[in-house]
Amino acid sequence: xxxxxxxxxxxxxxxxxxxxxxxxxxxxxxxxxxxxxxxxxxxxxxxxxxxxxxxxxxxxxxxxxxxxxxxxxxxxxxxxxxxxxxxxxxxxxxxxxxxxxxxxxxxxxxxxxxxxxxxxxxxxxxxxxxxxxxxxxxxxxxxxxxxxxxxxxxxxxxxxxxxxxxxxxxxxxxxxxxxxxxxxxxxxxxxxxxxxxxxxxxxxxxxxxxxxxxxxxxxxx
Amino acid sequence: xxxxxxxxxxxxxxxxxxxxxxxxxxxxxxxxxxxxxxxxxxxxxxxxxxxxxxxxxxxxxxxxxxxxxxxxxxxxxxxxxxxxxxxxxxxxxxxxxxxxxxxxxxxxxxxxxxxxxxxxxxxxxxxxxxxxxxxxxxxxxxxxxxxxxxxxxxxxxxxxxxxxxxxxxxxxxxxxxxxxxxxxxxxxxxxxxxxxxxxxxxxxxxxxxxxxxxxxxxxxxxxxxxxxxxxxxxxxxxxxxxxxxxxxxxxxxxxxxxxxxxxxxxxxxxxxxxxxxxxxxxxxxxxxxxxxxxxxxxxxxxxxxxxxxxxxxxxxxxxxxxxxxxxxxxxxxxxxxxxxxxxxxxxxxxxxx
Numbered sequence: 001x002x003x004x005x006x007x008x009x010x011x012x013x014x015x016x017x018x019x020x021x022x023x024x025x026x027x028x029x030x031x032x033x034x035x036x037x038x039x040x041x042x043x044x045x046x047x048x049x050x051x052x053x054x055x056x057x058x059x060x061x062x063x064x065x066x067x068x069x070x071x072x073x074x075x076x077x078x079x080x081x082x083x084x085x086x087x088x089x090x091x092x093x094x095x096x097x098x099x100x101x102x103x104x105x106x107x108x109x110x111x112x113x114x115x116x117x118x119x120x121x122x123x124x125x126x127x128x129x130x131x132x133x134x135x136x137x138x139x140x141x142x143x144x145x146x147x148x149x150x151x152x153x154x155x156x157x158x159x160x161x162x163x164x165x166x167x168x169x170x171x172x173x174x175x176x177x178x179x180x181x182x183x184x185x186x187x188x189x190x191x192x193x194x195x196x197x198x199x200x201x202x203x204x205x206x207x208x209x210x211x212x213x214x215x216x217x218x219x220x221x
Numbered sequence: 222x223x224x225x226x227x228x229x230x231x232x233x234x235x236x237x238x239x240x241x242x243x244x245x246x247x248x249x250x251x252x253x254x255x256x257x258x259x260x261x262x263x264x265x266x267x268x269x270x271x272x273x274x275x276x277x278x279x280x281x282x283x284x285x286x287x288x289x290x291x292x293x294x295x296x297x298x299x300x301x302x303x304x305x306x307x308x309x310x311x312x313x314x315x316x317x318x319x320x321x322x323x324x325x326x327x328x329x330x331x332x333x334x335x336x337x338x339x340x341x342x343x344x345x346x347x348x349x350x351x352x353x354x355x356x357x358x359x360x361x362x363x364x365x366x367x368x369x370x371x372x373x374x375x376x377x378x379x380x381x382x383x384x385x386x387x388x389x390x391x392x393x394x395x396x397x398x399x400x401x402x403x404x405x406x407x408x409x410x411x412x413x414x415x416x417x418x419x420x421x422x423x424x425x426x427x428x429x430x431x432x433x434x435x436x437x438x439x440x441x442x443x444x445x446x447x448x449x450x451x452x453x454x455x456x457x458x459x460x461x462x463x464x465x466x467x468x469x470x471x472x473x474x475x476x477x478x479x480x481x482x483x484x485x486x487x488x489x490x491x492x493x494x495x496x497x498x499x500x501x502x503x504x505x506x507x508x509x510x511x512x513x514x515x516x517x518x519x520x521x522x523x524x525x526x527x528x529x530x531x532x533x534x535x536x537x538x539x540x541x542x543x544x545x546x547x548x549x550x551x552x553x554x555x556x557x558x559x560x561x562x563x564x565x566x567x568x569x570x571x572x573x574x
Contacts, residue, residue, distance in 0.1 A: 077344075110344035112379060122344060122381075147383045165383075181360060181373050181382040181421070197383070198420040
């Protein structure tokens with residue numbers, strides 16, 4: 001606002017005849033700036049809000065931040081989030097996407113920029129289990145595991161990774177595009193699919209999603 | 222009313238005369254026209270333009286890619302990789318997409334070669350080093366030194382569809398001719414991992430020597446690699462998955478390309494950074510030997526690293542990270558026919574068809 005006022009004042013004082021042109025150019029430049037991809041190395045991606053036990057946030061420079069109980073630790077690209085045995089955490093990433101981490105989980109935050117599609121947020125799940133719920137409206141979010149990727153628009157789902165990378169996807173609401181290097185399967189509400197190294201994701205099967213939700217009770221979800 | 226009639230009549234006469242005259246002229250023209258002949262259909266086959274060939278050079282310390290015309294050797298432009306430490310390049314078969322690893326960013330840049338701009342950046346892994354496209358070009362395999370794995374990037378959606386654990390500090394990737402196996406060199410393990418591309422698992426580990434680095438598929442259908450930490454190169458036969466040849470070429474060998482010398486060849490051309498040379502080898506693994514050692518120092522070139530041959534195998538493009546230039550070497554005469562300034566610390570060069 002202050003910048004806009006300054007631009008307006010400058011235009012009015014110096015060259016009233018060209019004020020509109022200057023203002024248009026300024027607004028244009030500001031708009032261009034807002035469309036420029038987030039190339040800064042410290043792009044803010046979200047906030048860690050709640051931890052039962054301890055959530056450890058490991059920064060790219062190896063500095064560790066810890067959240068216990070309620071808080072607001074800002075999360076940036078390249079941060080690694082870790083929960084140990086008995087710990088759980090809730091974070092919110094941009095566009096109102098809620099992510100819960102179960103115990104023994106390691107998650108890394110990234111984004112991908114594309115000129116055609118803008119920014120896609122990426123959660124790289126190395127081990128453990130997460131639950132994701134997007135707010136209303138389409139989102140650009142992907143969850144990567146060692147053997148598969150889930151592309152998300154407007155959904156609630158749970159992903160669990162075993163030590164060998166095998167990934168279990170349970171969709172509670174909406175549709176998730178679940179893919180490996182061998183093919184992609186759309187997984188819909190109340191179905192489950194598995195991603196295994198060297199294979200296409202399995203055909204979705206109906207599942208009762210309530211047991212999958214059980215671990216979220218402590219986080220109020 | 223009566224006054225108008227003669228005028229109308231006169232006009233009508235003129236019109237009739239005009240029409241008759243025009244018809245006559247048309248008749249005359251028709252008579253004078255030569256008889257129609259059956260013409261052959263026009264040639265529709267186009268001869269591909271030689272000037273379509275382009276040279277791309279990754280400049281690690283400029284975070285950019287220099288684009289050079291493959292015929293005139295003039296610079297077309299410089300592309301900002303929008304990341305840090307641009308290291309390796311892989312060009313799609315149709316030449317429209319260039320994939321560039323960025324060591325410091327841990328990201329893969331996707332470049333539109335028509336627009337000469339970066340159109341996507343994909344986070345792969347810490348210290349991503351080299352990128353190689355699968356034989357069908359559906360995936361880019363990226364070696365992440367800092368994570369001891371390979372990221373599999375879908376070349377259409379730019380999604381990472383999985384990672385493959387390999388040896389410690391992967392630095393080179395090449396695929397067999399049939400695409401069934403990938404070879405991944407690992408600095409930390411001093412070995413090459415053989416990956417079954419169907420199961421995406423390491424099925425064999427082949428010991429090599431210190432700091433194995435670059436890998437490439439040779440014209441003999443074998444995998445050629447350099448031990449940058451040693452003085453030698455080695456050859457792996459995919460038929461047996463064994464190392465079948467090795468030879469010392471000089472200190473710190475970097476990359477390998479294959480070209481002809483007139484009727485003879487193909488020969489392996491190796492950039493040897495420590496001796497400022499390009500060493501030429503015979504490619505028969507039973508009789509692998511040094512044929513020539515070409516000093517590049519006299520051509521204002523220092524520390525050769527990247528090397529690539531044109532599709533015809535008559536020109537070699539050598540990126541010199543110590544002198545920030547690209548040499549164009551005629552393989553027939555060993556004559557340097559062009560020296561082109563590029564960005565800082567050029568590491569890798571690839572050429573479109």
